[in-house]
Each structure stands twice: as C-alpha cells, then as structure tokens.
Amino acid sequence: MKDLILKRERIFHFLSLGLIAVSMFLKDPIQKIGILIMGILGLIFLSILKKQKTLIIVYFLLLIGALVFFYFRMKDNPAIF
Numbered sequence: 755m756k757d758l759i760l761k762r763e764r765i766f767h768f769l770s771l772g773l774i775a776v777s778m779f780l781k782d783p784i785q786k787i788g789i790l791i792m793g794i795l796g797l798i799f800l801s802i803l804k805k806q807k808t809l810i811i812v813y814f815l816l817l818i819g820a821l822v823f824f825y826f827r828m829k830d831n832p833a834i835f
Contacts (some may be wrong), residue, residue, distance in 0.1 A: 756803055763800060770796030785822045794820065 759766060773793030780786040794817045801809040 755805065760802075760803055763804070766796060766800055769798070770794075783824070783828060790820055793816065 772794045773789050773796065777786050777789040777793065796815070798810060798813045801813060802810065825835055
C-alpha cells in the first residue's frame with residue numbers, strides 16, 4: 755500500500771492541495787475547517803511516508819495555526835455550534 759501511494763504521490767499531493775484551495779471558497783465555517791484539516795492531514799500523511807521531518811513539522815504548525823485561527827474566529831459566535 756505504501757509503495758502504491760508513493761508511486762502516485764503527485765496525485766495525492768494535488769488532491770490535498772485541492773482540498774485546501776476548495777476550503778477557501780466555502781461559506782460554512784464548520785465545513786471550511788473540516789476540509790482544510792483533511793487537506794493538511796493528507797500532506798502530513800505523504801510527508802510521513804516519505805520520511806521528510808522538516809515538512810512534517812511545517813505541516814503540523816500549519817494545522818495548529820488553522821485550529822487556533824478557527825478557535826479565535828468562532829469564540830465570538832458560539833451560535834454556530
């Protein structure tokens with residue numbers, strides 16, 4: 755399975771980046787953060803398979819930044835939950 759994913763790495767990389775791009779155009783904040791997290795987790799998964807420690811750290815920081823931004827954005831509007 756790992757070999758198949760690494761063989762088609764560019765496709766999975768493109769799909770993950772596509773999810774991140776699509777999340778920018780969604781209006782619903784819950785859908786937006788969900789799609790964004792799926793895209794970032796896809797990039798983290800590919801980095802783990804390729805054993806690229808620097809990219810793993812960068813993507814985890816990006817994930818934490820997205821979650822912190824979402825928290826501060828939504829704490830003023832609790833009616834969404």
